[in-house]
Amino acid sequence: MVINITPYSGLQWSDFWYVLDGAWRTVMLTIVSGAAGTLIGLVLGWARENSVILRYGLALYVDVTRSVPLIIQFILVNSVFSIFGLPLTPLEVGLLTLSLYMGVQTSELVRAGIRSVPEQLQKAARSLGMNYWQVQTHITAPLAIRTIFPSWIGTLIGLTKDTALVSVVGYIELLRAAQIVINRSNETLLILIGVGVFYFIICYPVSLYGRRLERRLAHD
């Protein structure tokens, strides 16, 4: 009698649901930290472009966040909060780190966008009697947003893929979930192709919608 023993067990439907749950977590991470990060970035970029004190005061945060690999930032955020006796859940570490990171990326786009608005247009608006805030909201902001929109979509897609790094602090998102299933089933290629398709399904609508919005915003 031969007993066939293998360390691997075949793929099951439950694996599919498990990976799908990971995909949902990836989407959720992207939406929450994308929205929070964009909000941070708008305020941060505008503030740094309009105040010399804030430009230099916040330069350290911006430069550190941009220069240190994201994977290390997850670990740092995780450790710092633990050291101060406020341990965060892996989800909280992920959301906080990704939001701060997205905030910095967006803030630099916002600064570039504000600078792209010709000073002459702002002068023309002032000459009509508009005050500072009216110029900001009716002239500078709409023009800056049109300029940075395509790059912002790119940043958002980058963020979607960067969510995979949250796994280092133990959060099971799409890629980590897939790895767990691979370890059990040894179906590496099949599962990784499936994961790639998932990421594509998440990112492609964003870029598609982005392109449509971009066309609508264009100064035709």
Place this chain on the structure above:
Amino acid sequence: MIEIKGVRKSFGDNEVIKGIDLTINKGEVFCLIGASGSGKSTLLQCINGLESIQGGQILVDGHDVHDKRTNINELRQKLGLVFQQYNAFPHLTAIDNVALAPRIVKKMRRSDALALARQHLEYVGLGDKMHLKPKSLSGGQQQRLAIARALAMQPTYMLFDEITSALDPELVGEVLDTIRKLKESGLTIIMVTHDIAFARESADRVAFFDRGKICEIGDARQVISQPREERTRQFLQRVLQ
């Protein structure tokens, strides 16, 4: 009335306006001529408060433009300014370009602001271009749009800063025709220009600027046809050749 008293203006160490006294009366068409860099355009932006001054005083109907207590945004509504580079707002259609300031600065109802904008666009001959964005307009059309936009605030004074200098020669005429129309309406016009023929034809008075000072001022025909100052004569010879 606009009173300019001993005005000085510097950019860093570079003094571009070196003490100017000038009074412009209501209903007058006043032209500033002179070489590039003589401070004419800067003076215009000082009148509007877009540039600070380092000495002297500018009074518009008795209000000190550079006094911190003056509500400059309110005062600017009296002073329409049109730039050399049109500066139409690229994200708005022609009618929205014109209606924006009446709507948000004068708090007009949207429908009233649009009606006002339509009326001013028709006045400058852009009645059929109202829903186009600036990108689809020619230079001359964009400049007329800028004039309509300034007029919609119903200013007492119009300041024109070399408004035909960036235009192709064949488009200059349509913009100058608009100014002629404005002159007839009795608006006070202060105009920086290189178009000497137009200044002679349309202006009541002309001032010749030279290195940050007024070198000669007087009746337009006299200054241009029989200048008293040697430097005015040299300048006119150069540009009229």
